[in-house]
Amino acid sequence: MIHHVMGVDGTYPLLLTLWLLPLLGGVLCWAFGPQLKTAAGWLASGALLASFVLTIVAWPTATQNLNGAVGAHQALVSWMPGFDFGLLFDPLSLIWTCIITGVGFLIHLYSIGYMHGDRAFARFFAFLNFFVFAMLTLVLSDNFAGLLIGWGLVGLASYFLIGFWFEKPSAVAAARKAFVINVVGDIAIMMAIFIMIAKVGSVGYGDVFSHVAAFGPTLFAVCVCLFIGAAAKSAQLPLHTWLPDAMEGPTPVSALIHAATMVTAGVYLIARCAPLWNASPDAQLLVGTVGGLTALVGAILGTAQWDIKRILAYSTMSQIGYMIMGVGVGAYEGGVAHFFTHAFFKAQLFLGSGIVIHALANEQDVRRMGGLRKKLPFAFFAMLIGVLAICGLPGLSGSFSKDAVIQGALEHGHPWLYVVGVVTAGITAYYMFRMLFLTFTGAHRGEIDPSHLGMRHPELVGTPHGDSHSEHHHAPAWLMNVPVAILIVPTIAAGWLLFGGGASWWATFFATTFAPETLPAAPISEMATTGIVLLIVALGFLVAYLRYGRMGDAKAAAEKLRMETVHAFPALTNAFYFDAALDALFVRPAAWLGALSAQILDPHIIDGAVREIVHLARSLGNGVRAVQSGLLRAYVLLVVGGAVVFIAYYTLIGVHR
Amino acid sequence: MDLTVLPVALGDYIGLSLVIFFIGVAGIALRRNPLIVLMSIELMWNAANLLFITFARVYMNNAGHIFAFLVITVAAAEAAIGLAIVVVVFRNAKNVDVDDVRILRG
Numbered sequence: 001m002i003h004h005v006m007g008v009d010g011t012y013p014l015l016l017t018l019w020l021l022p023l024l025g026g027v028l029c030w031a032f033g034p035q036l037k038t039a040a041g042w043l044a045s046g047a048l049l050a051s052f053v054l055t056i057v058a059w060p061t062a063t064q065n066l067n068g069a070v071g072a073h074q075a076l077v078s079w080m081p082g083f084d085f086g087l088l089f090d091p092l093s094l095i096w097t098c099i100i101t102g103v104g105f106l107i108h109l110y111s112i113g114y115m116h117g118d119r120a121f122a123r124f125f126a127f128l129n130f131f132v133f134a135m136l137t138l139v140l141s142d143n144f145a146g147l148l149i150g151w152g153l154v155g156l157a158s159y160f161l162i163g164f165w166f167e168k169p170s171a172v173a174a175a176r177k178a179f180v181i182n183v184v185g186d187i188a189i190m191m192a193i194f195i196m197i198a199k200v201g202s203v204g205y206g207d208v209f210s211h212v213a214a215f216g217p218t219l220f221a222v223c224v225c226l227f228i229g230a231a232a233k234s235a236q237l238p239l240h241t242w243l244p245d246a247m248e249g250p251t252p253v254s255a256l257i258h259a260a261t262m263v264t265a266g267v268y269l270i271a272r273c274a275p276l277w278n279a280s281p282d283a284q285l286l287v288g289t290v291g292g293l294t295a296l297v298g299a300i301l302g303t304a305q306w307d308i309k310r311i312l313a314y315s316t317m318s319q320i321g322y323m324i325m326g327v328g329v330g331a332y333e334g335g336v337a338h339f340f341t342h343a344f345f346k347a348q349l350f351l352g353s354g355i356v357i358h359a360l361a362n363e364q365d366v367r368r369m370g371g372l373r374k375k376l377p378f379a380f381f382a383m384l385i386g387v388l389a390i391c392g393l394p395g396l397s398g399s400f401s402k403d404a405v406i407q408g409a410l411e412h413g414h415p416w417l418y419v420v421g422v423v424t425a426g427i428t429a430y431y432m433f434r435m436l437f438l439t440f441t442g443a444h445r446g447e448i449d450p451s452h453l454g455m456r457h458p459e460l461v462g463t464p465h466g467d468s469h470s471e472h473h474h475a476p477a478w479l480m481n482v483p484v485a486i487l488i489v490p491t492i493a494a495g496w497l498l499f500g501g502g503a504s505w506w507a508t509f510f511a512t513t514f515a516p517e518t519l520p521a522a523p524i525s526e527m528a529t530t531g532i533v534l535l536i537v538a539l540g541f542l543v544a545y546l547r548y549g550r551m552g553d554a555k556a557a558a559e560k561l562r563m564e565t566v567h568a569f570p571a572l573t574n575a576f577y578f579d580a581a582l583d584a585l586f587v588r589p590a591a592w593l594g595a596l597s598a599q600i601l602d603p604h605i606i607d608g609a610v611r612e613i614v615h616l617a618r619s620l621g622n623g624v625r626a627v628q629s630g631l632l633r634a635y636v637l638l639v640v641g642g643a644v645v646f647i648a649y650y651t652l653i654g655v656h657r
Numbered sequence: 658m659d660l661t662v663l664p665v666a667l668g669d670y671i672g673l674s675l676v677i678f679f680i681g682v683a684g685i686a687l688r689r690n691p692l693i694v695l696m697s698i699e700l701m702w703n704a705a706n707l708l709f710i711t712f713a714r715v716y717m718n719n720a721g722h723i724f725a726f727l728v729i730t731v732a733a734a735e736a737a738i739g740l741a742i743v744v745v746v747f748r749n750a751k752n753v754d755v756d757d758v759r760i761l762r763g
Contacts, residue, residue, distance in 0.1 A: 630759035632694075636685045 006142065006206045007073030007088050008066045015061070015074055015089050018054035018101070019136050021047045026129030033122025040122035041112035044129045048108050051132075052101035055094070062094040063509070070512040073142060083203060088142035091513045095336060096139040096261075096268055099343045103260045104132050106483035110351050111252040113479030114358060124164060128256065131157035135261050139268055144193050144203040147269070151189060151233065154262045155182035161257060162249040174245035181242045185232025189269075192225035209275040223276055223283030227290075230266030235317045236294045236324055241579050243317055247309040251357060254309055255350035259316045260343040267320065267339050270327040274514050278330065287328030288409065292420040295321030297576065299427035303434065304572035306565070307364045308353045311435045315390065316346060318424060322405050325417055331408020332514040337506055338405050341397035341494050345389035348487040352383035355480055356439060360446070366435060367453040367561050370554070371444035380440045382484045387436050389491045391429040391537050394530065400495030407529045410522045425533045429540030434548050443554035445561075452558050454565030501526065662714050670711040678704035689754045691743045695736060702732045 025047030029040045036043060061072040071090025078084045089097070108128060115124050134157050138150025156179070163175030193203055195218055200211045215222055230236070235243035246258050257263070270277060270287060277284050298318030305311045319342050326335025356372060356379055357364055373380045385396070392399035406421035445453065498506045524532075551557035574580065627638075660667055677700055684697025706725045713721025747753050 632755045632758060633686050633689075636682065640682050640686070 006069065006209075007071035007090055008061075008064055008069050009073050009075065012058065012061055012072045012074045012087070012089065014054050014058040015072060015087055015140070018051045018058065018097070019087060019140055020133075021051045021054075022101075022129045022132040022136065026126045026133060029122050029126035029129060033126065036122055038112070038116075038121065040125045041108070041115070044125035045105060045108040045112065047129060048101055048105040048132060051136075052098070052105050055097050055101050058089065059094065062089045062091060065512060068512075081202075083145065084143065085146050086142040087140045088205065089140060091509055092268070092271055092336070093139045095340055096264075097136060099340065100132055100135050100139070100261050103343050103347050103487070104128075104256055106486055107252050107256040107260070107347060107351070110255075110354070110480050110483040111250075113477070114252050114354055115250065116479075120164070124161075124250070127157060127160045127164070128253075131161065131257060131262070135265070138265055142205055144189070144196060144205070144208070147272075148186065148189050148193065151229070151265065152183075152186050154257075154265065155179060155186065155233070158182070158246070158257050158262055161253040162246045164249055164253065168248065170245075171248040174242070174248040178242040178246050181232050181239050184239065185229035188225045188228035188232070192222045192229070195222050195225070205272065209273075212275055212279045215276075219276065219280050220282050223273075223280050224286070226269060226273060226276070227266075227283065227287050230269045230287075230324070231290065232266075233269075234263050234266030234320045234324060236266065236290050236321065237297060238578055238582065240294065240298070240317050241575070241582060244305075244310050244313045244575070247307065247313050251309065251350060251354035254313070255347045255354070258313065259346040259350050263316060263320055264323065264339045264343070267323040267327055267335055270324065271332050271336050271514075274327075274332055277328070278515075284328055284330055284412075285414075288325050288412075288414055288417055289328075291321045291323070291325030291328050292409070292417040292424075293321070294318070295325060295424045296420050296427075297321075299424045299431065301572065301575055302431040303427060304568060305431075306367055308356065308366050308369070308435060308439065309350075309364055311366070311431060312346070312349055312353060315349075315428065315432065318428065319346065319390070322402060322421065322424070325421065326405035326408055329409050329412040329414050329417065330517075331405060331412060333507060333510050334401065334404035334408040336510070337495075337498055338401035340497075341389070341401040341491075344487055344490040344494055345386045345396075345398055348382055348484055348491050349386040349390070351480070351484045351487065352379050352386060355379040355382075355484070358480070363446070365455065366438040367455065367558075367565070368446050368448070368450065369439045369444070370442045370446075370557065371440070373440040376440075378481055378484070382488060383436060383440070385488050385491055387432045390432055391541070392425060392533055393537075394534065395495075396492055397490065397495035399530065399533075400498040403526065403530050403533060404498060406533065407522065407524075407526050410524060410529070411519045422529075422533055422536055426536035426540040429537040430544045433541050433544035437544060437548035441549065442551050442557055445554050445558055448554060448558045452562060454562035658715055659717065660715065662717075663711070667711070667715065670707065674704045674707045674711075677701075677707065689756055691739075691746070691753050691755050694755055695739045695743070698739070699732060699736065702728055 025044045029036065029044055033040055058072070064071065071088060071093070073086055073088050075084060075086040077086075108125070111124065111128065115121055118124065131154060134150050134153030136150075138147055138154060141147045141150055159175045159179040159182075162178050163172050165171050166175075195215070196203055196208055199214045199216075199218060200208050202208065212219065228239075232239045243258060243263065247254055249258070277287070295318045298314045298316075298321055302311055302314035302318060305314060319338070323335045323338045323342070326332070326338060328335075356369070356376060359372075359376055359379075360369070363369070389396040389398040392402045402421075402425065406418055406425070409417040409421055497509075498504050501507070551560055571577070663670070681697040681699075681701035681704065684700065685694050688694060688697070706728050709721040709725045709728070711721075713719065713725075743753060746758060750757055
């Protein structure tokens with residue numbers, strides 16, 4: 001078969017360098033951690049900055065267009081026909097690389113301040129750099145096998161970083177859960193790759209996408225397998241349960257891995273496989289529906305959380321639901337755009353919450369915050385911008401991309417998903433402003449006894465309060481403030497790349513990646529959608545303001561929060577029982593199977609068979625040993641007796657029968 | 658095959674050979690003195706020799722004679738080694754009973 005390669009073949013030393021620099025930084029931080037001390041942070045950040053600058057320098061190679069081949073293709077290793085590994089740098093990879101290295105650099109810089117004084121400072125940066133390398137492998141690979149390698153490695157890096165504070169049992173459990181669920185996705189992608197090898201004989205993107213017809217009826221199976229992988233990585237229903245738990249990791253990790261980059265790998269995968277999804281309307285419907293449901297469920301669960309990072313985690317899940325819905329229904333530019341803007345405002349929200357958590361010595365419960373606007377004006381400002389962006393205030397980045405997704409669902413003929421998107425936008429506004437009001441306005445509730453806030457003792461485990469960390473070392477504040485300040489700029493401005501509909505910079509940029517299609521005009525214009533969304537968002541804001549914006553003094557507020565905690569819906573506090581369902585469906589049967597094999601299969605059947613064989617050999621040996629008497633005369637008799645039998649056989653019965 | 662060269666019937670030669678052979682076997686199997694055992698082995702060799710010579714005559718083929726000489730040579734060597742072993746065993750055990758050599762078994 002003809003070997004199809006996407007992109008212009010050639011040698012691109014810049015591309016190789018920007019790919020390998022984070023690996024080099026990670027290895028150096030790992031090997032020389034004790035010697036580098038705090039320099040490890042600067043080394044790791046420097047590697048990322050260099051990588052980001054090289055990405056910008058290499059920009060033109062990603063957009064070059066030679067006879068329809070878009071981007072740069074660098075062949076690296078050739079295993080056997082159909083199994084070549086190389087790097088592909090096209091507009092889609094470029095956007096992801098920009099976010100991974102650019103936002104990644106800012107978060108590295110922030111981490112120098114946030115992780116100041118941690119005893120595994122260098123290890124943290126080694127893992128962060130390793131994560132970036134793995135993520136770059138994922139998005140730069142030119143084939144599914146390389147993508148799967150990157151896919152597995154980011155899961156591993158995520159495991160390391162969620163469990164970074166491994167003295168905390170909850171962090172270890174969260175890391176293990178995330179890893180196991182991610183491996184479920186890895187296996188699903190592996191299944192898809194097996195089908196590709198069977199049907200196309202190659203795992204290269206170019207080969208697979210030019211032979212979509214070869215899949216026949218198995219195309220839907222391929223899409224489903226790929227989507228299970230995407231759902232596990234991107235926290236889509238019902239494989240999302242690891243994401244809120246993953247907040248056990250340090251806050252910069254939550255910002256980098258569990259908001260801006262890794263969890264959007266599923267969006268990348270589906271956008272990359274656009275030719276497969278375009279050919280399978282069933283898969284589009286499935287992915288769009290799951291994405292929309294995830295957006296809605298994530299937003300609803302976000303309204304019932306008290307941990308500031310868990311609020312943001314459910315918000316991330318909900319926003320990724322938007323992205324998946326966008327790329328699922330075929331509005332690829334919209335979905336990718338929402339990834340692009342979300343990376344900025346969600347990183348900013350997480351880093352802002354990190355400033356709050358850092359200032360309160362690891363307090364994460366919003367019930368014990370309040371009134372921090374005076375104490376942390378910069379964090380308040382940054383998070384306000386982030387909240388406005390995620391709610392979709394016109395002019396800020398989130399409004400452009402979110403409206404593009406919602407409108408895309410309508411244009412591609414999914415009115416129900418449109419409704420879900422609009423409703424979710426309202427709930428989003430409610431829970432984001434709820435978080436903002438609880439954290440920054442009203443009276444400070446830090447001195448109130450936790451039991452007066454309705455908090456039970458188990459909730460206090462792992463959330464030490466103020467004074468326990470009195471000797472906490474503080475890094476210079478600018479180290480944490482500067483990255484957040486820089487992120488404010490794209491949080492406000494990045495959406496304007498989408499301004500202008502079909503003629504916008506964004507649409508032109510991706511015109512060669514996703515084939516432009518002509519769709520019938522939607523019944524509701526884009527302006528009207530923006531208006532509807534804005535109305536719903538205003539409603540959400542109003543409810544949040546009425547409930548949390550004016551709660552009176554600390555005592556009255558505490559009583560209100562206590563009542564709300566006590567009277568919370570069990571379904572919401574138990575996250576719709578997804579954990580319990582997964583536990584009952586998979587974890588407990590697996591544990592039961594394990595116990596069965598440990599108590600019956602292993603000791604009685606496997607060990608039993610071995611023991612029986614040993615016993616047989618031993619009794620056989622005992623029988624034969626009796627013959628070896630050492631008595632010379634007995635041997636002679638045996639020899640003679642044997643000879644007599646032998647001769648008698650041949651003379652009496654004979655060889656001629 | 659020419660049976661006229663034999664003064665008595667062929668079966669008598671074979672029968673005599675078998676008798677001598679089994680006297681040897683019985684000697685090994687029943688006696689415990691190693692010297693008697695060695696002599697019994699000698700008897701078995703010679704029973705074989707007798708058959709070699711008989712059939713060499715019958716078939717007019719000298720290979721049988723040559724084998725008989727070979728057997729005599731090997732028997733002499735075997736007797737020498739056998740006696741040496743008997744001497745060594747006697748020196749160690751102060752006794753020459755073949756059943757006592759059982760201690761050599763594994």
